[in-house]
Amino acid sequence: MLPLTDTTAVVSALRAAGCVFAEDEADLILATARTPGELAVMVDRRAAGQPLEHVLGWAGFHGLRVLVEPGVFVPRRRTEFLVDQALAQAPDASVVVDLCCGSGAVGAALAAALGATELHAADIEPAAVDCARRNIAPYGGHAHLGDLFDALPTALRGRIGILAANVPYVPSGEVGLLPAEARDHEPLVALDGGGDGLDVLRRVAAGAPGWLAPGGCVLVETSELQAAAAVEAFADAGLTARLAVSEEMYANVVIGVRDVIGVRDAS
Known part of the structure:
Protein backbone atom coordinates (compact mmCIF):
# COMPACT_ATOMS: atom_id res chain seq x y z
CA MET A 1 0.00 0.00 0.00
CA VAL A 68 -17.55 16.45 -9.94
CA GLU A 69 -18.91 12.93 -9.58
CA PRO A 70 -18.45 9.84 -11.77
CA GLY A 71 -20.68 9.93 -14.82
CA VAL A 72 -20.82 13.74 -14.86
CA PHE A 73 -19.23 15.93 -17.55
CA VAL A 74 -15.97 17.46 -16.33
CA PRO A 75 -15.89 21.28 -16.68
CA ARG A 76 -13.13 22.40 -19.05
CA ARG A 77 -10.87 25.26 -18.10
CA ARG A 78 -11.46 26.89 -21.50
CA THR A 79 -15.11 27.33 -20.52
CA GLU A 80 -13.95 29.94 -18.01
CA PHE A 81 -13.76 32.20 -21.07
CA LEU A 82 -17.52 31.77 -21.58
CA VAL A 83 -18.07 32.85 -17.96
CA ASP A 84 -15.90 35.93 -18.46
CA GLN A 85 -17.74 36.85 -21.64
CA ALA A 86 -21.11 36.50 -19.91
CA LEU A 87 -20.01 38.74 -17.04
CA ALA A 88 -18.69 41.35 -19.48
CA GLN A 89 -21.89 41.28 -21.54
CA ALA A 90 -24.35 41.36 -18.63
CA PRO A 91 -22.57 42.49 -15.44
CA ASP A 92 -25.88 43.35 -13.76
CA ALA A 93 -27.81 40.20 -14.65
CA SER A 94 -30.29 39.29 -11.93
CA VAL A 95 -31.50 35.98 -13.40
CA VAL A 96 -29.00 33.36 -14.61
CA VAL A 97 -29.65 29.99 -16.22
CA ASP A 98 -27.00 27.31 -16.72
CA LEU A 99 -28.44 25.06 -19.45
CA CYS A 100 -26.79 21.70 -20.22
CA CYS A 101 -25.28 22.38 -16.82
CA GLY A 102 -23.34 19.20 -16.12
CA SER A 103 -21.79 19.80 -12.70
CA GLY A 104 -23.26 23.31 -12.54
CA ALA A 105 -19.79 24.84 -12.66
CA VAL A 106 -20.75 27.66 -15.02
CA GLY A 107 -23.78 28.66 -13.00
CA ALA A 108 -21.85 28.55 -9.74
CA ALA A 109 -19.06 30.69 -11.19
CA LEU A 110 -21.52 33.26 -12.52
CA ALA A 111 -23.41 33.44 -9.25
CA ALA A 112 -20.19 33.77 -7.27
CA ALA A 113 -19.13 36.71 -9.42
CA LEU A 114 -22.50 38.45 -9.68
CA GLY A 115 -23.54 38.21 -6.04
CA ALA A 116 -27.26 38.26 -5.36
CA THR A 117 -28.88 36.62 -8.37
CA GLU A 118 -31.62 34.10 -9.13
CA LEU A 119 -29.82 31.00 -10.39
CA HIS A 120 -31.24 27.99 -12.21
CA ALA A 121 -29.41 25.00 -13.71
CA ALA A 122 -30.84 22.27 -15.91
CA ASP A 123 -29.65 19.06 -17.55
CA ILE A 124 -31.14 15.95 -19.10
CA GLU A 125 -28.85 13.67 -17.05
CA PRO A 126 -30.09 12.86 -13.52
CA ALA A 127 -26.52 12.42 -12.20
CA ALA A 128 -25.61 15.86 -13.50
CA VAL A 129 -28.65 17.49 -11.90
CA ASP A 130 -27.85 15.88 -8.55
CA CYS A 131 -24.25 17.10 -8.76
CA ALA A 132 -25.23 20.59 -9.92
CA ARG A 133 -27.75 20.88 -7.09
CA ARG A 134 -24.92 20.50 -4.59
CA ASN A 135 -22.65 22.97 -6.37
CA ILE A 136 -25.22 25.74 -6.71
CA ALA A 137 -26.81 25.31 -3.28
CA PRO A 138 -24.46 27.88 -1.67
CA TYR A 139 -25.89 30.48 -4.05
CA GLY A 140 -29.53 29.58 -3.49
CA GLY A 141 -29.68 27.94 -6.91
CA HIS A 142 -32.39 25.62 -8.23
CA ALA A 143 -31.57 22.50 -10.28
CA HIS A 144 -34.03 21.05 -12.81
CA LEU A 145 -34.14 17.77 -14.74
CA GLY A 146 -35.29 17.82 -18.36
CA ASP A 147 -34.53 18.52 -21.99
CA LEU A 148 -33.29 22.10 -22.50
CA PHE A 149 -36.06 24.68 -22.00
CA ASP A 150 -38.62 22.01 -21.09
CA ALA A 151 -36.82 21.70 -17.76
CA LEU A 152 -37.22 25.36 -16.79
CA PRO A 153 -40.06 26.92 -14.80
CA THR A 154 -42.32 28.86 -17.14
CA ALA A 155 -42.03 31.86 -14.80
CA LEU A 156 -38.53 32.42 -16.22
CA ARG A 157 -39.82 33.23 -19.71
CA GLY A 158 -38.73 36.72 -20.74
CA ARG A 159 -36.68 37.24 -17.55
CA ILE A 160 -33.28 35.61 -18.12
CA GLY A 161 -30.33 37.99 -18.17
CA ILE A 162 -27.65 35.36 -18.83
CA LEU A 163 -28.41 32.04 -20.48
CA ALA A 164 -25.20 30.00 -20.53
CA ALA A 165 -25.57 26.78 -22.50
CA ASN A 166 -22.52 24.54 -22.56
CA VAL A 167 -24.02 22.45 -25.36
CA PRO A 168 -22.39 19.30 -26.78
CA TYR A 169 -20.74 20.14 -30.07
CA VAL A 170 -18.64 17.15 -31.12
CA PRO A 171 -19.96 15.76 -34.45
CA SER A 172 -21.33 12.24 -33.97
CA GLY A 173 -18.73 10.75 -36.28
CA GLU A 174 -15.88 12.24 -34.25
CA VAL A 175 -16.92 11.16 -30.76
CA GLY A 176 -14.81 8.03 -31.17
CA LEU A 177 -11.74 10.22 -31.67
CA LEU A 178 -12.05 11.86 -28.25
CA PRO A 179 -9.58 10.97 -25.47
CA ALA A 180 -10.61 7.76 -23.74
CA GLU A 181 -11.17 9.48 -20.40
CA ALA A 182 -13.91 11.60 -21.99
CA ARG A 183 -15.26 8.96 -24.35
CA ASP A 184 -15.47 6.24 -21.72
CA HIS A 185 -16.32 8.15 -18.56
CA GLU A 186 -18.49 11.14 -19.53
CA PRO A 187 -22.11 10.84 -20.70
CA LEU A 188 -22.49 10.63 -24.48
CA VAL A 189 -25.33 13.17 -24.38
CA ALA A 190 -22.84 15.75 -23.05
CA LEU A 191 -20.44 15.18 -25.95
CA ASP A 192 -22.40 14.25 -29.09
CA GLY A 193 -23.78 17.27 -30.93
CA GLY A 194 -25.27 15.40 -33.89
CA GLY A 195 -24.22 15.17 -37.52
CA ASP A 196 -22.35 18.45 -37.75
CA GLY A 197 -22.12 18.98 -34.00
CA LEU A 198 -24.64 21.83 -33.95
CA ASP A 199 -27.98 20.08 -33.40
CA VAL A 200 -28.36 21.11 -29.76
CA LEU A 201 -26.89 24.56 -30.40
CA ARG A 202 -29.55 25.25 -33.03
CA ARG A 203 -32.30 24.22 -30.61
CA VAL A 204 -30.92 26.55 -27.96
CA ALA A 205 -30.66 29.40 -30.46
CA ALA A 206 -34.23 28.89 -31.63
CA GLY A 207 -35.67 28.83 -28.13
CA ALA A 208 -33.55 31.49 -26.45
CA PRO A 209 -35.38 34.67 -27.60
CA GLY A 210 -38.58 33.68 -25.84
CA TRP A 211 -36.76 33.17 -22.55
CA LEU A 212 -34.31 36.07 -22.54
CA ALA A 213 -35.13 39.39 -20.95
CA PRO A 214 -34.82 42.41 -23.26
CA GLY A 215 -31.07 42.94 -23.56
CA GLY A 216 -30.40 39.47 -22.15
CA CYS A 217 -27.74 37.25 -23.68
CA VAL A 218 -27.23 33.59 -24.54
CA LEU A 219 -23.72 32.14 -24.80
CA VAL A 220 -22.50 28.82 -26.17
CA GLU A 221 -19.07 27.34 -26.75
CA THR A 222 -18.19 25.82 -30.10
CA SER A 223 -15.19 24.92 -32.23
CA GLU A 224 -13.34 27.21 -34.61
CA LEU A 225 -14.63 25.26 -37.62
CA GLN A 226 -18.25 25.50 -36.44
CA ALA A 227 -18.15 29.13 -35.33
CA ALA A 228 -19.49 30.74 -38.52
CA ALA A 229 -22.44 28.35 -38.73
CA ALA A 230 -23.16 28.86 -35.02
CA VAL A 231 -23.23 32.64 -35.40
CA GLU A 232 -25.59 32.22 -38.36
CA ALA A 233 -27.92 30.04 -36.24
CA PHE A 234 -28.11 32.77 -33.61
CA ALA A 235 -28.78 35.44 -36.21
CA ASP A 236 -31.47 33.29 -37.86
CA ALA A 237 -33.23 33.15 -34.48
CA GLY A 238 -33.44 36.94 -34.41
CA LEU A 239 -30.55 37.54 -32.01
CA THR A 240 -27.75 40.03 -32.45
CA ALA A 241 -24.86 37.60 -32.72
CA ARG A 242 -21.08 37.83 -32.47
CA LEU A 243 -18.11 35.56 -31.88
CA ALA A 244 -15.57 35.96 -29.08
CA VAL A 245 -12.28 34.09 -29.37
CA SER A 246 -9.48 33.38 -26.90
CA GLU A 247 -6.44 31.96 -28.66
CA GLU A 248 -4.74 31.47 -25.29
CA MET A 249 -7.55 29.24 -24.00
CA TYR A 250 -8.46 27.72 -27.39
CA ALA A 251 -12.01 28.90 -26.79
CA ASN A 252 -14.70 30.09 -29.20
CA VAL A 253 -17.87 31.52 -27.69
CA VAL A 254 -20.91 32.64 -29.66
CA ILE A 255 -22.90 35.40 -27.96
CA GLY A 256 -26.46 36.25 -28.90
CA VAL A 257 -28.29 39.26 -27.47
CA ARG A 258 -32.02 39.84 -27.47
CA ASP A 259 -32.66 43.37 -28.66
CA VAL A 260 -34.56 45.56 -26.27
CA ILE A 261 -37.29 45.97 -28.87
CA GLY A 262 -38.21 44.20 -32.06
CA VAL A 263 -36.98 40.66 -31.47
CA ARG A 264 -39.34 37.89 -32.46
CA ASP A 265 -40.25 35.03 -30.17
CA ALA A 266 -38.64 31.98 -31.76
CA SER A 267 -39.24 29.54 -28.91
Whole structure:
Protein backbone atom coordinates (compact mmCIF):
# COMPACT_ATOMS: atom_id res chain seq x y z
CA MET A 1 0.00 0.00 0.00
CA LEU A 2 1.35 3.45 -0.91
CA PRO A 3 2.39 5.66 2.01
CA LEU A 4 0.66 9.03 2.12
CA THR A 5 4.06 10.75 1.70
CA ASP A 6 5.49 8.60 -1.09
CA THR A 7 5.37 11.15 -3.90
CA THR A 8 7.93 9.26 -5.97
CA ALA A 9 5.88 6.07 -5.99
CA VAL A 10 2.69 7.91 -6.96
CA VAL A 11 4.44 9.82 -9.74
CA SER A 12 5.99 6.62 -11.07
CA ALA A 13 2.64 4.81 -11.11
CA LEU A 14 0.94 7.69 -12.92
CA ARG A 15 3.77 8.14 -15.40
CA ALA A 16 3.75 4.43 -16.19
CA ALA A 17 0.03 4.76 -16.95
CA GLY A 18 0.75 7.54 -19.45
CA CYS A 19 -0.28 10.59 -17.40
CA VAL A 20 1.50 13.52 -19.05
CA PHE A 21 1.34 15.73 -15.96
CA ALA A 22 2.15 12.99 -13.47
CA GLU A 23 3.91 15.25 -10.97
CA ASP A 24 1.07 17.76 -10.79
CA GLU A 25 -1.55 15.03 -10.58
CA ALA A 26 0.39 13.24 -7.86
CA ASP A 27 0.43 16.41 -5.76
CA LEU A 28 -3.34 16.75 -6.08
CA ILE A 29 -4.04 13.10 -5.30
CA LEU A 30 -1.70 13.12 -2.30
CA ALA A 31 -3.33 16.27 -0.97
CA THR A 32 -6.82 14.76 -1.33
CA ALA A 33 -6.31 11.21 -0.07
CA ARG A 34 -7.08 10.80 3.63
CA THR A 35 -5.71 7.29 4.18
CA PRO A 36 -3.15 5.01 2.52
CA GLY A 37 -6.00 2.82 1.32
CA GLU A 38 -7.81 5.74 -0.29
CA LEU A 39 -4.55 6.85 -1.88
CA ALA A 40 -4.00 3.43 -3.44
CA VAL A 41 -7.55 3.34 -4.80
CA MET A 42 -7.24 6.85 -6.27
CA VAL A 43 -3.95 6.04 -7.98
CA ASP A 44 -5.40 2.80 -9.38
CA ARG A 45 -8.46 4.63 -10.70
CA ARG A 46 -6.38 7.31 -12.39
CA ALA A 47 -3.97 4.74 -13.82
CA ALA A 48 -6.99 2.92 -15.26
CA GLY A 49 -7.89 6.04 -17.23
CA GLN A 50 -10.58 7.68 -15.15
CA PRO A 51 -10.60 11.49 -15.39
CA LEU A 52 -8.50 13.10 -12.68
CA GLU A 53 -11.49 15.20 -11.60
CA HIS A 54 -13.62 12.08 -11.05
CA VAL A 55 -10.82 10.55 -9.02
CA LEU A 56 -10.40 13.67 -6.87
CA GLY A 57 -14.12 14.36 -6.63
CA TRP A 58 -13.66 17.98 -7.64
CA ALA A 59 -12.38 20.32 -10.34
CA GLY A 60 -10.92 23.80 -10.18
CA PHE A 61 -13.05 26.21 -12.20
CA HIS A 62 -12.99 30.01 -12.26
CA GLY A 63 -11.51 30.18 -8.78
CA LEU A 64 -13.96 27.67 -7.31
CA ARG A 65 -13.61 24.05 -6.24
CA VAL A 66 -16.53 22.35 -7.98
CA LEU A 67 -17.76 18.89 -7.02
CA VAL A 68 -17.55 16.45 -9.94
CA GLU A 69 -18.91 12.93 -9.58
CA PRO A 70 -18.45 9.84 -11.77
CA GLY A 71 -20.68 9.93 -14.82
CA VAL A 72 -20.82 13.74 -14.86
CA PHE A 73 -19.23 15.93 -17.55
CA VAL A 74 -15.97 17.46 -16.33
CA PRO A 75 -15.89 21.28 -16.68
CA ARG A 76 -13.13 22.40 -19.05
CA ARG A 77 -10.87 25.26 -18.10
CA ARG A 78 -11.46 26.89 -21.50
CA THR A 79 -15.11 27.33 -20.52
CA GLU A 80 -13.95 29.94 -18.01
CA PHE A 81 -13.76 32.20 -21.07
CA LEU A 82 -17.52 31.77 -21.58
CA VAL A 83 -18.07 32.85 -17.96
CA ASP A 84 -15.90 35.93 -18.46
CA GLN A 85 -17.74 36.85 -21.64
CA ALA A 86 -21.11 36.50 -19.91
CA LEU A 87 -20.01 38.74 -17.04
CA ALA A 88 -18.69 41.35 -19.48
CA GLN A 89 -21.89 41.28 -21.54
CA ALA A 90 -24.35 41.36 -18.63
CA PRO A 91 -22.57 42.49 -15.44
CA ASP A 92 -25.88 43.35 -13.76
CA ALA A 93 -27.81 40.20 -14.65
CA SER A 94 -30.29 39.29 -11.93
CA VAL A 95 -31.50 35.98 -13.40
CA VAL A 96 -29.00 33.36 -14.61
CA VAL A 97 -29.65 29.99 -16.22
CA ASP A 98 -27.00 27.31 -16.72
CA LEU A 99 -28.44 25.06 -19.45
CA CYS A 100 -26.79 21.70 -20.22
CA CYS A 101 -25.28 22.38 -16.82
CA GLY A 102 -23.34 19.20 -16.12
CA SER A 103 -21.79 19.80 -12.70
CA GLY A 104 -23.26 23.31 -12.54
CA ALA A 105 -19.79 24.84 -12.66
CA VAL A 106 -20.75 27.66 -15.02
CA GLY A 107 -23.78 28.66 -13.00
CA ALA A 108 -21.85 28.55 -9.74
CA ALA A 109 -19.06 30.69 -11.19
CA LEU A 110 -21.52 33.26 -12.52
CA ALA A 111 -23.41 33.44 -9.25
CA ALA A 112 -20.19 33.77 -7.27
CA ALA A 113 -19.13 36.71 -9.42
CA LEU A 114 -22.50 38.45 -9.68
CA GLY A 115 -23.54 38.21 -6.04
CA ALA A 116 -27.26 38.26 -5.36
CA THR A 117 -28.88 36.62 -8.37
CA GLU A 118 -31.62 34.10 -9.13
CA LEU A 119 -29.82 31.00 -10.39
CA HIS A 120 -31.24 27.99 -12.21
CA ALA A 121 -29.41 25.00 -13.71
CA ALA A 122 -30.84 22.27 -15.91
CA ASP A 123 -29.65 19.06 -17.55
CA ILE A 124 -31.14 15.95 -19.10
CA GLU A 125 -28.85 13.67 -17.05
CA PRO A 126 -30.09 12.86 -13.52
CA ALA A 127 -26.52 12.42 -12.20
CA ALA A 128 -25.61 15.86 -13.50
CA VAL A 129 -28.65 17.49 -11.90
CA ASP A 130 -27.85 15.88 -8.55
CA CYS A 131 -24.25 17.10 -8.76
CA ALA A 132 -25.23 20.59 -9.92
CA ARG A 133 -27.75 20.88 -7.09
CA ARG A 134 -24.92 20.50 -4.59
CA ASN A 135 -22.65 22.97 -6.37
CA ILE A 136 -25.22 25.74 -6.71
CA ALA A 137 -26.81 25.31 -3.28
CA PRO A 138 -24.46 27.88 -1.67
CA TYR A 139 -25.89 30.48 -4.05
CA GLY A 140 -29.53 29.58 -3.49
CA GLY A 141 -29.68 27.94 -6.91
CA HIS A 142 -32.39 25.62 -8.23
CA ALA A 143 -31.57 22.50 -10.28
CA HIS A 144 -34.03 21.05 -12.81
CA LEU A 145 -34.14 17.77 -14.74
CA GLY A 146 -35.29 17.82 -18.36
CA ASP A 147 -34.53 18.52 -21.99
CA LEU A 148 -33.29 22.10 -22.50
CA PHE A 149 -36.06 24.68 -22.00
CA ASP A 150 -38.62 22.01 -21.09
CA ALA A 151 -36.82 21.70 -17.76
CA LEU A 152 -37.22 25.36 -16.79
CA PRO A 153 -40.06 26.92 -14.80
CA THR A 154 -42.32 28.86 -17.14
CA ALA A 155 -42.03 31.86 -14.80
CA LEU A 156 -38.53 32.42 -16.22
CA ARG A 157 -39.82 33.23 -19.71
CA GLY A 158 -38.73 36.72 -20.74
CA ARG A 159 -36.68 37.24 -17.55
CA ILE A 160 -33.28 35.61 -18.12
CA GLY A 161 -30.33 37.99 -18.17
CA ILE A 162 -27.65 35.36 -18.83
CA LEU A 163 -28.41 32.04 -20.48
CA ALA A 164 -25.20 30.00 -20.53
CA ALA A 165 -25.57 26.78 -22.50
CA ASN A 166 -22.52 24.54 -22.56
CA VAL A 167 -24.02 22.45 -25.36
CA PRO A 168 -22.39 19.30 -26.78
CA TYR A 169 -20.74 20.14 -30.07
CA VAL A 170 -18.64 17.15 -31.12
CA PRO A 171 -19.96 15.76 -34.45
CA SER A 172 -21.33 12.24 -33.97
CA GLY A 173 -18.73 10.75 -36.28
CA GLU A 174 -15.88 12.24 -34.25
CA VAL A 175 -16.92 11.16 -30.76
CA GLY A 176 -14.81 8.03 -31.17
CA LEU A 177 -11.74 10.22 -31.67
CA LEU A 178 -12.05 11.86 -28.25
CA PRO A 179 -9.58 10.97 -25.47
CA ALA A 180 -10.61 7.76 -23.74
CA GLU A 181 -11.17 9.48 -20.40
CA ALA A 182 -13.91 11.60 -21.99
CA ARG A 183 -15.26 8.96 -24.35
CA ASP A 184 -15.47 6.24 -21.72
CA HIS A 185 -16.32 8.15 -18.56
CA GLU A 186 -18.49 11.14 -19.53
CA PRO A 187 -22.11 10.84 -20.70
CA LEU A 188 -22.49 10.63 -24.48
CA VAL A 189 -25.33 13.17 -24.38
CA ALA A 190 -22.84 15.75 -23.05
CA LEU A 191 -20.44 15.18 -25.95
CA ASP A 192 -22.40 14.25 -29.09
CA GLY A 193 -23.78 17.27 -30.93
CA GLY A 194 -25.27 15.40 -33.89
CA GLY A 195 -24.22 15.17 -37.52
CA ASP A 196 -22.35 18.45 -37.75
CA GLY A 197 -22.12 18.98 -34.00
CA LEU A 198 -24.64 21.83 -33.95
CA ASP A 199 -27.98 20.08 -33.40
CA VAL A 200 -28.36 21.11 -29.76
CA LEU A 201 -26.89 24.56 -30.40
CA ARG A 202 -29.55 25.25 -33.03
CA ARG A 203 -32.30 24.22 -30.61
CA VAL A 204 -30.92 26.55 -27.96
CA ALA A 205 -30.66 29.40 -30.46
CA ALA A 206 -34.23 28.89 -31.63
CA GLY A 207 -35.67 28.83 -28.13
CA ALA A 208 -33.55 31.49 -26.45
CA PRO A 209 -35.38 34.67 -27.60
CA GLY A 210 -38.58 33.68 -25.84
CA TRP A 211 -36.76 33.17 -22.55
CA LEU A 212 -34.31 36.07 -22.54
CA ALA A 213 -35.13 39.39 -20.95
CA PRO A 214 -34.82 42.41 -23.26
CA GLY A 215 -31.07 42.94 -23.56
CA GLY A 216 -30.40 39.47 -22.15
CA CYS A 217 -27.74 37.25 -23.68
CA VAL A 218 -27.23 33.59 -24.54
CA LEU A 219 -23.72 32.14 -24.80
CA VAL A 220 -22.50 28.82 -26.17
CA GLU A 221 -19.07 27.34 -26.75
CA THR A 222 -18.19 25.82 -30.10
CA SER A 223 -15.19 24.92 -32.23
CA GLU A 224 -13.34 27.21 -34.61
CA LEU A 225 -14.63 25.26 -37.62
CA GLN A 226 -18.25 25.50 -36.44
CA ALA A 227 -18.15 29.13 -35.33
CA ALA A 228 -19.49 30.74 -38.52
CA ALA A 229 -22.44 28.35 -38.73
CA ALA A 230 -23.16 28.86 -35.02
CA VAL A 231 -23.23 32.64 -35.40
CA GLU A 232 -25.59 32.22 -38.36
CA ALA A 233 -27.92 30.04 -36.24
CA PHE A 234 -28.11 32.77 -33.61
CA ALA A 235 -28.78 35.44 -36.21
CA ASP A 236 -31.47 33.29 -37.86
CA ALA A 237 -33.23 33.15 -34.48
CA GLY A 238 -33.44 36.94 -34.41
CA LEU A 239 -30.55 37.54 -32.01
CA THR A 240 -27.75 40.03 -32.45
CA ALA A 241 -24.86 37.60 -32.72
CA ARG A 242 -21.08 37.83 -32.47
CA LEU A 243 -18.11 35.56 -31.88
CA ALA A 244 -15.57 35.96 -29.08
CA VAL A 245 -12.28 34.09 -29.37
CA SER A 246 -9.48 33.38 -26.90
CA GLU A 247 -6.44 31.96 -28.66
CA GLU A 248 -4.74 31.47 -25.29
CA MET A 249 -7.55 29.24 -24.00
CA TYR A 250 -8.46 27.72 -27.39
CA ALA A 251 -12.01 28.90 -26.79
CA ASN A 252 -14.70 30.09 -29.20
CA VAL A 253 -17.87 31.52 -27.69
CA VAL A 254 -20.91 32.64 -29.66
CA ILE A 255 -22.90 35.40 -27.96
CA GLY A 256 -26.46 36.25 -28.90
CA VAL A 257 -28.29 39.26 -27.47
CA ARG A 258 -32.02 39.84 -27.47
CA ASP A 259 -32.66 43.37 -28.66
CA VAL A 260 -34.56 45.56 -26.27
CA ILE A 261 -37.29 45.97 -28.87
CA GLY A 262 -38.21 44.20 -32.06
CA VAL A 263 -36.98 40.66 -31.47
CA ARG A 264 -39.34 37.89 -32.46
CA ASP A 265 -40.25 35.03 -30.17
CA ALA A 266 -38.64 31.98 -31.76
CA SER A 267 -39.24 29.54 -28.91
